[in-house]
Amino acid sequence: MIEVKNVHKSFGDAHILKGISTSFEKGKTSLVIGQSGSGKTVFLKCLLGLFQPEEGSISYDGKIYSELDANQKRELRSEMGMVFQGSALFDSMTIMENVMFPLRMFTKQSKSEMEDRANFVLKRVKLEDAHNKMPSEASGGMQKRVAIARAIVNKPKYLFCDEPNSGLDPKTAIVIDNLIQEITEEYNITTIINSHDMNSVMEIGEKIVFLKDGLKAWEGSKENIFKTDNEVVTDFVYSSELFKKVRQMYLEERQ
C-alpha cells in the first residue's frame, strides 16, 4: 500500500503539486487521471522517488521514503517496476536481455535461473517467440508487453505505468489494460497508472484519482465516476459525445 500525505512539489516559481493526499491499495489497479499539465507525471515521479517533494510524505507499506537511507532507498527502488510511456526498452539489447536486465542487476541467480524466469514472464505476456528480436523489430504493442514483462520479472511490490496505452490501437490498448489488471491481482501488487485514456478508466479503474492544477479534485471508483456530479470531473471524463451517451445509458439503467 502506498500512502501519500500532503505532497507539495515546485520547480522554481511553478507550484506543480499543491498538497495531494491519497492512498493506493495492494492488489488493486489505481488510475491517476487529469488534463495535460495537471501534475500527473510529476506526481508519478514523486511516487517513484525521482523527485523529492518539498513538503509531505510518501510511504510504501509503512516505510516513509524521505526517512530511508541511500541503501534502503535503493532496495525499495528494486521493488518497483515501471512501464514507461515509450516503453523505454534498452535498444542495444534483445527482448530477452531486456527482460533479464533487472535480474542481472539485482539478483545472484545463475544464467539458467534468470532465463527460466524471463521465459516465464515472456510467456505470461504472450511473447514466448520474440526472445531474440531487437526492440526496434517489435510493434508498439509488443514493446509495451516487453516493458510489462521487464517491470514484473523481479517480482515487484509496486508497479507504475505512465500512459501504457498511448500510441496503441483500441484493441491492443484493451489487451494491455487487461494484462496489467490481471498481473496486479495475480501478484497482489500495488499498481498505479497515469492515463488520459477514458477506456482504461472505465475498464480497469478500481480506484481513480483526478488531478486538476496540482490538486486532487476527485477520487473514487469506476462505478462512482458514472454517478458523480462533480463538474470538473464530468467535464473531463465525458468530454466526448460517446462517453456522454454511455453515462446517460448507465444512469437510465440505474433508475
Added chain:
Amino acid sequence: MKYLHNIGAYFIMIKDMFRKPTKWSVMKTLIFKDIDDLIIGSLGIVAFISFFVGGVVTIQTALNITSPIIPKYLVGFATRQSIILEFAPTFISIIMAGKVGSFITSSIGTMRVTEQIDALEVMGINAINYLVFPKFIALMLYPFVISIAMFLGIIGGMAACVYGGFSTLDDYITGVQLDFIPFHITYAFIKTIVFAFVLATIPSFHGYFMKGGALEVGKASTTAFVWTSVVIILLNYVLTQLLLS
C-alpha cells in the same frame, strides 16, 4: 552563469561516476562492449589518417628544405618530432572528439530522449556509473590507439619520402633515430591519458544532461565536439608548458 553551472554539474557527474558501482558481472560486459565500439572501432580511421598525414608532413618538410647545407635526414627527424609530440596525441584526439565523442553523446542522448536513463534510475541503478564509467575505462586503452598512430605516421612518412624521391631510406631512418628523447614518448602518453579522460567525460556530460528530442541530440553532439576540442587544445597548451618548458 550557465557556464559555471555546467562546470559544477560536470564535476558532480565525475564524482557520481565513481559512486554506487554497477555489479561487476554487468560492468565487465559494458567495458568490453565500449572497448569494441570506442577503441577497436576507431583503429581503421586512425590508421588511415595517420599513414597519410605522416606522408604529407614528410613531403611538406622535404619541400621546404631547400638549402643544400641542411642534411636530408632532417626530414625523418622533423616527421618523428611532429608525429610523436603533436600529431598523434593531439590531432588524433580532435578527430576522436568527432568520431567517438559524437557517438557517446548521441548514444547517451538518445537513451535520455527515449527514457532509457529514467528506466535505469527507477530501478535504483546509478545511471552515470552504468553509462560513463565503462567508457572511461575503455578509453584508458587510448594510448594503444595513439601508439599505432605514431607508428603508422612514421611509416607513412617513410613511404612518402622514399617513393617520392625526397631522400633515401637510410637518411630517413637516421633522421628518425636522431637525438631521440624518451621523455617525449612519456609526454605524449601523459597527454593521451588526459585527453582520453576528456573524450570519455565531456561527450557523456552533454548526452546525459541533454533535454528535448531528436533535434537536440544532434545539437548536443555538435556542442560536445566543440567543447571537447576546446578543452583538448587548452589542456594541450597547459601540459606542454608544464612538461616540456
